Amino acid sequence: MTPVLQMDDVVKRYDGGVHAVRGVSLTVEAGELLAVVGPSGSGKSSLLHLMGALDRPTSGTVRLLGHDTAAVDDRRLSAMRATWIGFVFQQFMLIPHLTAVDNVAAGLIYLGAPPAARTRLATAALRRVGLGHRLDHRPQEMSGGEQQRVAVARAIVARPPLVLADEPTGNLDSAAGEGVLSLLRELHDEGTTIIIVTHDNGIADALPRKVEVFDGRIRFDGRASEALT
Template sequence: MTDTLRGPRPDTGPMPPPVIRLKAASKVYPGGLTALDGADLSIRQGELLAIVGPSGSGKSTLLNLMGTLDRPSSGSVEVLGHDVAKLSDRRLSAVRARWIGFVFQQFFLSPHLTAIDNVATGLLYHGVGPSRRRRRAAEALEQVGLGHRLGHRPHEMSGGERQRTAIARALVAGPQIVLADEPTGALDSVSGAAVVQLLHDLNAQGTTIAVITHDAQLADTLPRRVRILDGRIREDTAAKAVA
């Protein structure tokens, strides 16, 4: 990693600066479907928030914009002070790799890799040599309670263990932001609760976390909730606090 890829250091003022800021961000997919319509959203360092809404309401579209996996059709997205529109694809990838960890409902683990090697892939583009990658992967797996599963392949683990492996991969590079898209969607309630607890623990250590969910019960355990319907943000329990 190089210093030119670092975001601005957090200010020391009373309010931490936003780590993600969307201004009137819209996404129109080819064919003309407006999946996100003028979203204004500001997320501050250290926040833990839920993004809730029914299937098809635009949650994943919003997360993809927040995570710089996609660019808005209009409006702006800033991540750690970088205006996404002003970065080349290469710089954008670098910002994403350095600062953002992703967790998805379907885990996206490589079936042929052991847990430790799956997690180590989270450091592939960080200029870290193979042995250090594996050492840090082992530490990340210990952090998620899987120190005893280092050599297991995905099919040798439960759904909850697979998702915790995916979380270890998301956090192995020390991201400032973790974006989770329906992280408990494929899990039974006990495994899901363990994953939610893990996200709370990560947040307590300072990571900013946004969790997409259509599970109202899960959302109710998080300090801030953003509700989206038909591509529009309809409610934000922290809208006043961050205005």
């Protein structure tokens, strides 16, 4: 089976000679749940941008479902992101004046879904994350945990094979954060491939696979328990 994500000897270098990613090779198979963990400045954010086709490598290859992200034009790359990847960000990124349904439905505009279908699918996604009672609420009318659940619903509304969660609990208290992590585990149990990018080793240690990044390189890749031996 084709991996969901495959990175081969990937380098990302910015102007001024800054090496954010240094020769990273990483394969993520369908149905995996893993954390990419590292301190601030370790290169994990640059790695996230490459994984999510938000940026292209300076050298090396990034493949999404077998497709080289550097070999397609910007329009095709945007379509790949919209269809194959759901993003969850620390800051929620919700539109303040829109209801939960409309925030989730907005992500389907790029896929060409008609308005009625967008509303139906957005409603189903919100119910899936336990927010069927918040459909018409705006972000300021919801708690932080509820807003992040709306963000998760937006990420999964098109049922992408891969969800990238960037510090998804960073702005939440411990109870709300655990709720979001439980939701991501449920989505994984249903077959979605989940990559959580975090600085929190506690989160990483609780997942089946842990990838430690430091100074732009992977220094550990395996089960969290193996990193402690």
